[in-house]
Amino acid sequence: xxxxxxxxxxxxxxxxxxxxxxxxxxxxxxxxxxxxxxxxxxxxxxxxxxxxxxxxxxxxxxxxxxxxxxxxxxxxxxxxxxxxxxxxxxxxxxxxxxxxxxxxxxxxxxxxxxxxxxxxxxxxxxxxxxxxxxxxxxxxxxxxxxxxxxxxxxxxxxxxxxxxxxxxxxxxxxxxxxxxxxxxxxxxxxxxxxxxxxxxxxxxxxxxxxxxxxxxxxxxxxxxxxxxxxxxxxxxxxxxxxxxxxxxxxxxxxxxxxxxxxxxxxxxxxxxxxxxxxxxxxxxxxxxxxxxxxxxxxxxxxxxxxxxxxxxxxxxxxxxxxxxxxxxxxxxxxxxxxxxxxxxxxxxxxxxxxxxxxxxxxxxxxxxxxxxxxxxxxxxxxxxxxxxxxxxxxxxxxxxxxxxxxxxxxxxxxxxxxxxxxxxxxxxxxxxxxxxxxxxxxxxxx
Numbered sequence: 001x002x003x004x005x006x007x008x009x010x011x012x013x014x015x016x017x018x019x020x021x022x023x024x025x026x027x028x029x030x031x032x033x034x035x036x037x038x039x040x041x042x043x044x045x046x047x048x049x050x051x052x053x054x055x056x057x058x059x060x061x062x063x064x065x066x067x068x069x070x071x072x073x074x075x076x077x078x079x080x081x082x083x084x085x086x087x088x089x090x091x092x093x094x095x096x097x098x099x100x101x102x103x104x105x106x107x108x109x110x111x112x113x114x115x116x117x118x119x120x121x122x123x124x125x126x127x128x129x130x131x132x133x134x135x136x137x138x139x140x141x142x143x144x145x146x147x148x149x150x151x152x153x154x155x156x157x158x159x160x161x162x163x164x165x166x167x168x169x170x171x172x173x174x175x176x177x178x179x180x181x182x183x184x185x186x187x188x189x190x191x192x193x194x195x196x197x198x199x200x201x202x203x204x205x206x207x208x209x210x211x212x213x214x215x216x217x218x219x220x221x222x223x224x225x226x227x228x229x230x231x232x233x234x235x236x237x238x239x240x241x242x243x244x245x246x247x248x249x250x251x252x253x254x255x256x257x258x259x260x261x262x263x264x265x266x267x268x269x270x271x272x273x274x275x276x277x278x279x280x281x282x283x284x285x286x287x288x289x290x291x292x293x294x295x296x297x298x299x300x301x302x303x304x305x306x307x308x309x310x311x312x313x314x315x316x317x318x319x320x321x322x323x324x325x326x327x328x329x330x331x332x333x334x335x336x337x338x339x340x341x342x343x344x345x346x347x348x349x350x351x352x353x354x355x356x357x358x359x360x361x362x363x364x365x366x367x368x369x370x371x372x373x374x375x376x377x378x379x380x381x382x383x384x385x386x387x388x389x390x391x392x393x394x395x396x397x398x399x400x401x402x403x404x405x406x407x408x409x410x411x412x413x414x415x416x417x418x419x420x421x422x423x424x425x426x427x428x429x430x431x432x433x434x435x436x437x438x439x440x441x442x443x444x445x446x
Contacts (some may be wrong), residue, residue: 158184345387349407357406
């Protein structure tokens with residue numbers, strides 16, 4: 001990328017365009033469901049008579065959300081089996097380009113829905129280019145070619161602020177600093193362009209022979225600073241900074257000049273006396289120049305390998321999952337988040353509404369957010385609307401004309417969920433008829 005016309009970088013995290021697109025408060029609930037259940041039982045001092053019903057309620061909710069996400073898992077497995085680069089299954093039928101494209105679109109669409117449920121946010125192309133500009137100016141410089149991708153999608157969730165500092169001779173070695181986001185979780189999905197293997201002479205092509213355009217690659221990472229985002233992209237090539245090049249070239253050129261001067265002076269002296277010495281002197285001169293050229297090339301390669309090793313080591317530590325493993329991870333996260341939202345919404349409605357008409361969305365939202373901050377120390381933006389929508393769908397909460405919500409009695413909750421459980425399976429069995437392909441109408445269509 002050309003950085004001569006790069007925009008001025010912002011020194012404050014609030015001015016960062018990527019951060020501006022992310023939620024100001026995290027919507028991710030950083031608790032396991034079993035831990036959340038224990039804390040809620042302790043907080044509200046749920047009695048022995050209600051305790052069994054409450055645990056049964058949580059167990060039923062978990063089972064229902066698990067079955068609902070199992071449908072998504074079966075759908076994704078059916079689609080991704082053809083697109084998975086790690087699959088060792090033999091396709092008995094030839095998959096056409098059009099069919100592979102349709103499967104790719106269906107896969108990425110479903111993955112995006114799941115990531116949204118798990119509180120991820122999609123990064124736009126402009127945000128990616130911004131991150132690369134930051135990386136080139138504040139980290140290892142890389143060449144990135146977006147043309148090698150047929151599809152590239154990156155999703156981020158949660159961030160914390162990191163501060164980078166540097167000194168440059170252009171600024172008279174005054175200390176410069178910048179605040180950047182470090183993404184706590186990052187999911188990448190990409191498919192290479194067919195042009196990559198179409199015989200075109202591309203400087204990235206030889207490094208991407210192992211990436212087949214027939215497949216969709218999924219990657220999950222943790223704790224990725226914005227200025228390191230470009231190192232995750234396949235096809236990125238390390239480009240040495242001007243300072244690194246100067247460290248290699250200047251000592252080499254000065255040494256060559258000094259050696260040439262000494263050898264040339266000796267050659268001139270000897271050439272006056274001996275013809276053989278003249279030839280030997282020029283041979284020494286050429287050998288000395290060749291030696292310095294070899295030393296310069298070796299130093300360049302060593303410096304480049306040092307950067308590449310640092311990138312590889314960083315990726316090894318920060319990589320969480322690949323390909324089908326990413327699907328299982330995001331499904332689990334989405335399921336856990338939906339379960340926590342429903343449990344929180346029901347418990348606070350049940351225990352805090354009391355004999356009153358009920359709680360409004362804002363009142364419930366405030367109660368839950370205060371509880372989460374006291375419990376985790378994190379300012380969580382509870383998605384109260386989603387939580388109440390789940391309860392209403394499962395008949396665990398009702399609202400009156402004034403939009404005040406009230407939980408169904410705990411002794412009736414399990415019975416209501418049992419009814420939902422039966423209807424859920426009847427619905428799935430009915431939809432199984434005629435199911436032949438994930439793109440056909442059947443089990444996974446509404």
